[in-house]
Amino acid sequence: MHIQEEYSERHVLSLTVSNEAGILARIAGLFTARGYNIDSLTVADITPDHAISRITIVTSGPPKVIDQIIAQLDRLVPVHKVTDLTDNGPFVERELALVKVAGVGEDRIEALRLADVFRAKVVDTTIESFIFEITGTTDKIDNFIGLMRQIGLVEVGRTGVVGLIRGKEPN
Template identity: 75%
Template sequence: MKMTQAAGERHVLTIEVDNEAGILAKIAGLFTARGYNIDSLTVADISEDHAVSRITIVTNGPPPVIDQIRAQLERLVPVHQVTDLTEQGAHVERELALVKVAGTGDKRVEALRIAELFRAKVVDTTTSSFVFEITGTTEKIGSFLALMRELGLVEVGRSGIVGMMRGVQDA
């Protein structure tokens, strides 16, 4: 019987893994096998020798299912550490988006004004469009996109969420 995603709270998981072919597929497979969606997924090399990557996954699910996924992730040989930032407490999350907006005249001026309010940076411009770079919470980026839709939103590229605990944790 296929399980569908039950209502649950949002969780931000960070997973430190060996850079090894197929590890991302194995991790995604743990979610797929249980019928849970990955809302955001980012992967980046975090070691000087390129041996270790950090995967950040945002998902929703009831705590028992998240605990089960976490336990199974910890049993995968190339996984060094799994942290549920949501359970651990105060953490910082950010996302980056590139946002292309077309417009001339008043719409162009308004897009620049809104971008300034959101601290979005112009990274490309033509006489008829801008590409803005914006970083912040998912909610901040969502608000920015909603306003830009009214002014001529053309294209959006989003990085996915990255996160880490606040302060220094004891090892």
């Protein structure tokens, strides 16, 4: 017998939660209990009194499992609202990355040219290196990093995805 790999798809989940100790561990635990990975996770408080945080989670899994995870997230006492952005019509998602590239001569010029195409900003430079700041979708950032790898990628830091539903209604 062999174990069949299940079809899995990417979902972006947006949660608002009470800003309290242990909430992040509870949420992460729901995923790890099922052996599913969180691809990216962002947390920051979003209200003036610091009482509410938005957590954005990117995960991959079979649709049924994602549904179950959403239901269980919603059941956690400190969770206010869970939205599956992927399933709720058009939404905007953005990620920020800092990309360090080293090189001299023609490589340097090519790096700047590509950065211009991707609308990446130079936020640090030395004679032999740049740090670019780039925002966009995960795909766009992946592409930029892929190109920079051919030029002289040193390392990358990424924030993970944040997202909001398009239009005037809140998530």
